């Protein structure tokens with residue numbers, strides 16, 4: 001039986017990662033059952049301390065890494081602001097308020113969303129991070145300043161890194177005024193939503209070919225996010241594209257698997273520099 005522990009402070013995180021040879025990181029663990037399993041000696045989650053500081057004038061918020069998206073959006077809404085994270089499936093349009101995924105989990109996966117073209121994504125919103133490195137060093141990168149010119153922006157490496165580089169404990173984010181947010185961009189295809197089988201994201205250059213190739217199997221698409229919602233058999237791998245990823249019931253470990261050799265190589269190199277002992281999320285992308 002693997003131990004599950006919750007940590008609240010950086011000191012508690014340091015204690016856990018120093019005490020274990022391998023550590024699996026989770027936020028709300030909402031993808032625990034639909035992703036490649038990570039085997040480690042302990043599972044570490046960051047307890048939510050919610051919103052720590054919100055500067056309404058400067059449009060900056062400091063949140064605990066374990067805070068849920070719903071928690072953050074509800075707190076920001078009281079001051080007319082939000083993180084402009086659009087739904088990533090058409091039928092989630094009315095459910096944005098129950099997103100129980102954590103801020104750290106979301107930015108570590110960096111999935112496409114339906115306001116991305118207009119409002120950017122985690123790479124644009126994250127201004128700074130507090131991180132506990134695998135050797136137990138606590139680091140702060142970035143700051144509350146929207147324009148920061150101090151050296152290499154290490155925080156950006158953590159976006160999409162799937163918990164392989166360090167434990168995120170706090171996140172500084174840009175906020176946006178709710179007034180004037182655009183509408184999510186979803187177009188309906190000819191398939192039926194109840195038959196949804198697979199969500200596939202392609203490179204923008206492959207998107208048009210994929211859209212045509214799926215024909216009647218296409219339920220919906222988000223062209224700005226190059227994302228397709230498809231009703232075909234999930235195990236049918238006829239239309240794969242370089243750099244795409246897919247997600248679906250029945251795909252098991254293939255969900256979100258990284259196929260692009262360039263991306264894999266980059267992740268591998270960063271891992272070797274930041275976590276040479278391969279302590280965090282071992283096997284996440286190999």
Ligand SMILES: Cc1cc2nc3c(=O)[nH]c(=O)nc-3n(C[C@H](O)[C@H](O)[C@H](O)COP(=O)(O)OP(=O)(O)OC[C@H]3O[C@@H](n4cnc5c(N)ncnc54)[C@H](O)[C@@H]3O)c2cc1C
Nearest residue numbers: 025027028029030031099100101102104105108162163168
């Ligand atoms: C099509 C689609 C629809 C979705 N719809 C919804 C929805 O309606 N509601 C909803 O809540 N979610 C939804 N999700 C899921 C959501 O996008 C994310 O999967 C989820 O929010 C991630 O958050 P989590 O806290 O559960 O992350 P986890 O599953 O716990 O972790 C995700 C990754 O982040 C890493 N990680 C977690 N915490 C840390 C940390 N502190 N430091 C470093 N790395 C860390 C983990 O190791 C893992 O690799 C949907 C996803 C997709 C693709």
